[in-house]
Amino acid sequence: MLYPELYAQLEKARWNMADDIPWDTFEGDKLSDEQAHTIKMNAITEWSALPATEMFLRDNQHDSDFSAFMSIWFYEEQKHSLVLMEYLRRFRPELVPTEEELHAVRFEFDPAPPLETLMLHFCGEVRLTQWYRCASEWHTEPVIKAIYKHLSQDEARHGGAYLKYMKKAIAEYGDQARAAFAKIGLLMASSARSAKPLHPTNLHVNESLFPNDTIQSRLPDPDWLEDWLTSKIRFDEDWEARVVGGILRNLSSLFEVPLETVTALNRYRKQILANLKEAGDGAVPDAAV
Template identity: 30%
Template sequence: MKSQTTSPAGVPLLEDDQMHSARVFAGYQHATWELHHIPWDAFRADLVLPEHIVFAKGAIVGESNVVAATHGLLNEFAMDYDFSQFACIWGYQEIQHHLAFQIWLQLAGHSIAFGTTASMREAYPPGVTRAATLATNVICEVLATHAYRSVARSMHEPVLAAILKKASGDEARHAREFVHYTAQQLAERPEERASVLETLYIYMGTTRDMYRHPVSRFKGNLPELENHETIDEMFAYFAKVDVSGSEWAKCCEQLFKYFSTLTGYKLTKMSDVRRAIATEESGTEKASV
């Protein structure tokens, strides 16, 4: 009899090569956390700084985008059950981030009006290609991973630090799965490779956009967010605590590694990305990783 593969928690895994999301689900159940795992009773009001409030509000606005993003992914990948199932799992975890930050903000004596978070509900239009949509999410998750990790290291208020550490781990796992699905999409449609390279360049290709998140490009100018903290303020605080720029450098390094693996080009700096895009446009043979 064939031995049954199990998850780290000892749960038998569904053996279906077309259901990668089932393995993700099992793995996430072992690695994930719930709101009751946060040490809420350890909250220290005396350690909350004004900039922490601004950061939390920006994080809440950014994370509240999850409903629109999940809606968009389910629409764009309506033909793909496996990825759609992953999108639901991902969305659930992102909602938890949003609610955890909301609860912390409430403990700190502040709040965000419902209309502000509700303004993020409008769904995104489909991407240029499905691979480009997935690649955008890779970037989003990697940026969030490093932002949360960096701020957590600098955070003295224990509850917010705990939330950030938990959320950072989630975002890193999400990034890996979006890489998996991007690779799967490119295997089926290699002609979408150029759009993946272009996505990396659009969001990461200019120095003026350091410490900036793709959500800001799409929804930073919503009328409901005028004079309100947004994800830009969250990343501005990331830039403030990342004094040496070392975490940003790690973030970029991770993205170059992921996109090198996805596209087959050796990418270590943005000039490599520009050359790769030019190669794709010219139709000449690419240099392999």
Template identity: 70%
Template sequence: MLYPEMFRALEAARWNMEKDIPWDQFDASKIAPEHLQTIKMNAITEWSALPATEMFLRDNRDDSDFSAFMSIWFYEEQKHALVLMEYLRRFAPEYLPTEEELHEVRFEFDPAPAMETLMLHFCGEIRLTHWYKAAAEWHQEPVIKFIYETLSKDEARHAGIYLKYMRRAVERVGDSARLAFAKIGVLMANTKTAKALHPTNLHVNKEMYPQDSVQSHLPDPGWLERWLDNQIHFDTIWEGKVVNGILRNLSALLDVPIRSAKDLSQYRKRMASSVG
């Protein structure tokens, strides 16, 4: 089992919201309404770990090890929502999400293949790691800057643990896992289409389409593109870091040289022929 090891690793890295966040360093002169609005949207987006966890537990009923890890992932992601809301509660309570706004992002996700979903969330954690790094650079207010840096480190750790479960899947089921990971990797590493691809803005419930992404249930559904393009300026350099992180880890996982999305696409085609 991986869960006991993962529990110890994340427990050792855990931060305390009351003691480790430098709340006393808040500087009101360095925060503006546009910052506060994005903090609110990030908080609500993090809250969507609730329906994601429900999805993971439903679709991994045969995997108690991974399901147990969800107890940590869910706790830490909800803690991300909470620390962002605590920032707003202390310094800008008028921007604090309502319970209704939080509940709005809780809806059922359609069942999906477990391996593809695992890979999707691995890529999502890499992307969020860099989104939060960019957000920390954009913000100048010391407390929220520290918070985003802290959240980025958490997301990077989560990506590393998802990768361990992916390696376990390759060891257990072989080429079918390799194909699933390559298929999603091609989608997530294609810089022409993947700029903002993250589990929270993908369509996940056919009956609710087109209002079936987490982002579509936010009070401001269009905030993400503005945040990326006009505020944190998540440009091609940042995007390259995301893609390189996905390809580098997949290359090591699959034990083949993968230097570009094209390499990965060719690998996927070979795997499809082999498995098919």
């Protein structure tokens, strides 16, 4: 069981919103209305950890260890939303999200294979680590710079925790887990082929609500994310390369195979699928996909 170990590790690294955020260093002339608007959108986006947690608990009833870890992940992700809202409450109170705006991003996600979802969110944590690091560099106001730095470090730790559960899954399910992880890893590392940012909050998750079934589509400003990345924090090719590199390096370690390019990952994926076909393995059980 990983939960006790992860609890101890993350407890040691946890920051305190009252004591570890330098609220008294705020410099109002370094925060524009445009920047404050982006903070509001991120606060609402982070609130979507609520429906994501509901999804994880529903689809992982077979796995009490991972479900227990959700208590940590959910707490820390909701704190991200809370600290951003606290920043606005103190310095831009007119932009604090309303309860209705927060509730709008809480909706049911369609059931999905748990291991593919695990890999999707691992990649999401890798991406958020870099998004928030870039955001911290873009902002010039000291308090929000510090907040985004804390958020980035949290997301990196969450990615590390997900990776431990991926290693556990490979030990239990072997090539079936490798196939699931390689499939989603290939999708999420192929960012250059996509016309939109590849992150769980920007993917369709409820067929009956399509096209209004992404987190971003339910924000007060549905076009905010792409504009934030391209026109505001300028998350360019160099930053994107850090995301792709992070995914490939972690998969190399996970699979114990050098994977330096997306092409190499695709070759590996095809080999794993061939191995499964040769072995005559059927579909992975719902509780193990």
